[in-house]
Amino acid sequence: MQSPAVLRKPDTLRSYVENYLRESIMEGRFLPGQRLVERELCELLDVSRPSVREALRKLEAEKLIVIVPHRGPMVASISAQEARDLYAIRALMESYAVQEFSRLASNEQVSRLEATVKRLHIEAENPDRRRLLKAKADFYDVILGGCGNALVSEMLLNLLSRISLLRATSFSRHDRLPESLKEIDQLFALIKARNPEGAREAARLHVVNAEKAAMAVLNQEDTAPIAAGK
Incomplete structure (x- = not known):
């Protein structure tokens, strides 16, 4: 049986990934300083890597994540x-x-x-x-x-x-x-x-x-x- 994510239209799929990641950060499932590994997110949500990357870019703009050289995306910390x-x-x-x-x-x-x-x-x-x-x-x-x-x-x-x-x-x-x-x-x-x-x-x-x-x-x-x- 296909995952519900697979059946979503591209625009809806992007929103689905963004919302999942945003809520996971807000609710503490992803903690400040935690790495967000694209491959693992793709497997977790059953979506393509471009969908995950677009979502990560949006969250970076919202300052919920930071892109660390040589380490990739991480949940942002607040000073x-x-x-x-x-x-x-x-x-x-x-x-x-x-x-x-x-x-x-x-x-x-x-x-x-x-x-x-x-x-x-x-x-x-x-x-x-x-x-x-x-x-x-x-x-x-x-x-x-x-x-x-x-x-x-x-x-x-x-x-x-x-x-x-x-x-x-x-x-x-x-x-x-x-x-x-x-x-x-x-x-x-x-x-x-x-x-x-x-x-x-x-x-x-x-x-x-x-x-x-x-x-x-x-x-x-x-x-x-x-x-x-x-």
């Missing part, structure tokens, strides 16, 4: 400075998007957002972190879909993969998740009350706190090899 820069952009864009969503979203969109918040609480009890990250992504998808600014949505969606990597890092601090859920509950309450200014500030603080948690984890990772070598 502490890059993380700080990304969180700064995220705070500006997301706080604005939340403000505009609170102001412009329909009642139906607010109800959809409430459903994603409830799902976040459910997935917080699930040991599969990938489902939790997907639930958080769905939360932001609703906000971006109702903020009324296509450019902000496009820019944030282009950063979504790297933001998800950092979000996964911040969740790895054991006490961050309960804090994050409380912040999201407060954020949603302000949105539901149609308080744009309050929602904007709550969104900014949520990102600031996520940055603190992620930076603490990144700093630990940076010092771990030194400690191991003592």
